[in-house]
Amino acid sequence: MDKQTRAFSTRLEFEQLLQLCLSRARLQLRMFDPDFALWQLGSSATDAILRPFLSGGGTLQLVAHSNARLERDAPRFxxxxxxxxxxxxxxxxxxxxxxxTDSFCIGDGQDQVRRFHADHLRGEAVFGSPPDTQVCTERFIAIWQESSPGLHASTTGL
Structure with a gap:
């Protein structure tokens, strides 16, 4: 696939591009957001994308400042x-x-959806371009290394 870049500024555009990024991933998804409030990780549509991804051997890494929203609002997740x-x-x-305060999802090191600030919906999606995901990938790795284990199935009473 040739490189495709799309700017977005609405919730609907963000949701559609994020779903596209999730659905294109085969091996790895890396996500960072302060609380994942707008990500709809508990929606049936997201569940329908992530279950086959995970059952096919994909891995999902999430980093947040707080998991309270996921625990409260995302029972499917x-x-x-x-x-x-x-x-x-x-x-x-x-x-x-x-x-x-930014927010991003990286799929397989080649696709990325990024909101420039988590309080706003303005951002950019890039598909089919590993060089364009490199900066966020490096940031994610640094954030990951400076974070601690968070949400676990056993700690949520499941």
């Missing part, structure tokens, strides 16, 4: 975590990283 806990890892940032 919690079931997914219970069913595929071996393939999903959720981590929490330390206080020194709480100033980070």
């Amino acid at each position: 919690l079931r997914l975590l219970k069913d595929y806990g071996h393939a999903i890892e959720c981590r929490l940032t330390h206080k020194n990283l709480r100033q980070l």
Whole structure:
């Protein structure tokens, strides 16, 4: 696939591009957001994308400042975590990283959906371009290394 870039500024555009990014991934999804409030990780549509991805050997890594929204608002995601806990890892940032306010999803190191600030919907999606995902991939790795284990199926009472 040739490189495709799309700017977005509405919730609907963000949701559609994020679903596209999730559905294109085969091996790895890396996600960072302060709380994943707008990501609809507990929706039936997202569950329908992530279950085959995870059952096919894909891995999902999430980092957040807080998992409270996922625990409260995403019961399907919690079931997914219970069913595929071996393939999903959720981590929490330390206080020194709480100033980070962007939000992004990287699929297989070639697709990316990024909101420039988590409080706003303006952002950009890039598909089919590993060089364009490199900066966010490096940021994700650094954030991941500076975070601690977070949400687990066993700690949510599942």
